[in-house]
Amino acid sequence: MRNSWIIAQRELWERIGSRSFLVMALIGPLLVLSMTYLLFVLGGNEQQQWKVLIADPKEIMDNKIMSNKDRAVEYSFIAKYVEIEEFANDPQYKSFDALIEVNEKVLTNKVGFVFYREKPSMNMSINLRYHVERRLEEILAEEFTDLSQADFRKIKQPLTLNFHNVYDPTDSASDLGGWVGLFFGAVIFVFIFLFGMTILRSVSREKSNRIVELLVSTVHPRTLMLGKIIGIGLAAFLQFLLWLTVIAIGLYFMRETIFVDLYDASNITAANASQDYNEFVELVFSRIQYTNMLLYFFLFFTVGYLFYGAFFAALGAVTGSESDGQQFLLPLIALLLFALYAGYYALNNPDSSLTTFYHYFPFTSPVVVMVKLATGYGEGQGYTLYISLIILLLSAFVVLAIAGRLYKNGLLQFGHAVRLRQIIQWLKMK
Amino acid sequence: MLEVQQLTKRFQRKAALDNVSLSLRTGEIFGLLGPNGAGKTTLIRVINRIVEPDSGHVRFKGDLLQQKHLLSIGYLPEERGLYRNMTVEAHALFLGMLRGMTKNDARQALQYWLERFDIQDWRKKRIDELSKGMAQKVQFICAVLHEPELLILDEPFSGFDPVNVELIKQELIEMKAKGKTILISTHNMKSVEEICDRVALIHQSKKIMEGSVTALQESAKTGEYAVKFRGSMIAFVNALWTGFELIDKEILGDDRFVARVKMRGDNNFEDLLRTLIGQVKIEAAWEVLPSMQELFIEAVSEKQTGTTEA
Known part of the structure; x- marks a missing residue:
């Protein structure tokens, strides 16, 4: 282990000392920040005018809700249940763009339902949630506590509004939160790809400049491989921390300067507040559970990196030259892209059995778990995350063992073209 | 070790x-x-x-x-x-x-x-x-x-x-x-x-x-000696007469040579020196041991011939 650590340190310092590491540490987060800024700005520009019917059979809301100054939403109340099909087809409801169902449970479970004819814009979704939530806060604060509405807001639980297409209520496509999960998953895979390629290049460079013979005469090839994966992994980790720091500072700066109005406390607590919210801003600044997301991000990033890193290391070891092995790199990249697709699929089909499979499948689990984390696991389903992590961890060990064998047997073979038959032979060798 | x-x-x-x-x-x-x-x-x-x-x-x-x-x-x-x-x-x-x-x-x-x-x-x-x-x-x-x-x-x-x-x-x-x-x-x-x-x-x-290295060279030696001398090559060859055989010679200058000689009959190194003294001016004389290069080439070619024959 001492030697693995010495090798890891060398790899780490080599990466940190390289210009590309610093360039990536600056350009990466700046790119993310620019994209975030654009989404902040564009997210607030979309205007929709909606007529919304609130079905409130118990008259919980007492026919009251604050509406926009600019009348982006016009609310009507009805004191009975409206069946979805009825709302979809009955001519008397045709003029309404959406139906919000506020049943008697909403005060306890904080879950409401929105059935829309056309998918609401980001802005409209947040407006609806904001309006309903504020009204419910008033009611809850009044009826159940002696607190002021401002104090109540500090301890309240957020309202979940589930959006469904009225013509296809089973379509449970997720909201923006899921995209955040996909974004985190994508970051995992971008890092795995970038630093996986670094492993591959590092191994094949050691082969082509022949220093590898000196190294394996001192340390076991597995030790060498592990040291390399750990060292480059640490560099990736450090790179991510740099990203995180720059992005955090950037977001803080945006919040304090550019988007300051949205977070002015007086705007939020004022009874007549009609702040036009940008969902993305709120999402980024207050709805993402960063601690939770980052904790699992690091866990799945680490294990996912070990899993994929072993493939890259083995590929580097079996190639005959630095330019060789492209035909085996392609399937690996395809797998990484497939994992991203699986994340997108999970976002749109959160409850399908294929999503469940992707959630456990080690090639796709890091990104799918991130999506599931962002959209929320169902009641009592949280443990599946750990099953997925354990499967990924065990798979990583298996792949590391196989890669170790290929590494050992392929490392001192030079100048050949990689063939599958040859790889199988190396796998069978002692 | x-x-x-x-x-x-x-x-x-x-x-x-x-x-x-x-x-x-x-x-x-x-x-x-x-x-x-x-x-x-x-x-x-x-x-x-x-x-x-x-x-x-x-x-x-x-x-x-x-x-x-x-x-x-x-x-x-x-x-x-x-x-x-x-x-x-x-x-x-x-x-x-x-x-x-x-x-x-x-x-x-x-x-x-x-x-x-x-x-x-x-x-x-x-x-x-x-x-x-x-x-x-x-x-x-x-x-x-x-x-x-x-x-x-x-x-x-x-x-x-x-x-x-x-x-x-x-x-x-x-x-x-x-x-x-x-x-x-x-x-x-x-x-x-x-x-x-x-x-x-x-x-x-x-x-x-x-x-x-020495033992290998000793075991492969063929009884050749080298004499470095100054004088006439003809005088040198005449002196050898029937007791010794000239194998090879290397010309170092107008009247300087290194000659490689093999013994005939019961003659030995001392006999050779006695024969030559007075005929040419001997500068050096030594027993020729095969170089490692020669041993190497010989061993490898022998083995190859052996393999081919087999």
Whole structure:
């Protein structure tokens, strides 16, 4: 282990000392920040005018809700249940763009339902949630506590509004939160790809400049491989921390300067507040559970990196030259892209059995778990995350063992073209 | 010090080592000779535990060779490389630490070698700033930094100019004097004669010869003598008459020659000298021993003929 650590340190310092590491540490987060800024700005520009019917059979809301100054939403109340099909087809409801169902449970479970004819814009979704939530806060604060509405807001639980297409209520496509999960998953895979390629290049460079013979005469090839994966992994980790720091500072700066109005406390607590919210801003600044997301991000990033890193290391070891092995790199990249697709699929089909499979499948689990984390696991389903992590961890060990064998047997073979038959032979060798 | 016992290693169907046994004694320089592709590098890789043999053992100081013994071995591979973007110091510390040294010890040892080769100003130089020969020197330093008991050098003189070849040779002789054992694989037969105590010749994956350099030369000598003289070649030939046979001659100048002579009948070296004194001016005379180069070529071609005939 001492030697693995010495090798890891060398790899780490080599990466940190390289210009590309610093360039990536600056350009990466700046790119993310620019994209975030654009989404902040564009997210607030979309205007929709909606007529919304609130079905409130118990008259919980007492026919009251604050509406926009600019009348982006016009609310009507009805004191009975409206069946979805009825709302979809009955001519008397045709003029309404959406139906919000506020049943008697909403005060306890904080879950409401929105059935829309056309998918609401980001802005409209947040407006609806904001309006309903504020009204419910008033009611809850009044009826159940002696607190002021401002104090109540500090301890309240957020309202979940589930959006469904009225013509296809089973379509449970997720909201923006899921995209955040996909974004985190994508970051995992971008890092795995970038630093996986670094492993591959590092191994094949050691082969082509022949220093590898000196190294394996001192340390076991597995030790060498592990040291390399750990060292480059640490560099990736450090790179991510740099990203995180720059992005955090950037977001803080945006919040304090550019988007300051949205977070002015007086705007939020004022009874007549009609702040036009940008969902993305709120999402980024207050709805993402960063601690939770980052904790699992690091866990799945680490294990996912070990899993994929072993493939890259083995590929580097079996190639005959630095330019060789492209035909085996392609399937690996395809797998990484497939994992991203699986994340997108999970976002749109959160409850399908294929999503469940992707959630456990080690090639796709890091990104799918991130999506599931962002959209929320169902009641009592949280443990599946750990099953997925354990499967990924065990798979990583298996792949590391196989890669170790290929590494050992392929490392001192030079100048050949990689063939599958040859790889199988190396796998069978002692 | 090192016992190689009946090593066999095959790559796919081709034998790289076929039942090879060797023995290295403490404090000797052992030459491993053989044409390209004979199996020398495979043998060295087995000794360094880079390649596992199919059968046979390697013993280091009586024990079966294990990973821990590698700390007592220094290795300079034939195809050597360095990390081009690292400094000489970083490189030496990295490899020294991998061989079990502490950072401090490695730094001190590096200081010793840089001073010894008078290259202190290389310490902070990056490898890609060094010439090939300079890099070779750094590689040699990295191989000996941890003061190994056994030093294995694969073609250690390739890439060095004559001055540095001599420098490395002197280092090796000095290390031998300190009790270190050195295994050299080389094609440089002159160096073998100069510094090796014993050699083994490997050909077509088999060991075909082993022994001390002198004993091998003695056993292969053909009774030839060389005489370096000043005078007339005709007078020299006339003096030989029927008692000796002129095999070859080398003209050094107008009246200076080196003649190679074989005895006839019961004549010996003293008889030859007696015959020549007074006829030519003898400058030197010696018994001709086959060079390692000749022994090598003879052994390899014999084996090849044998193989062809078989």
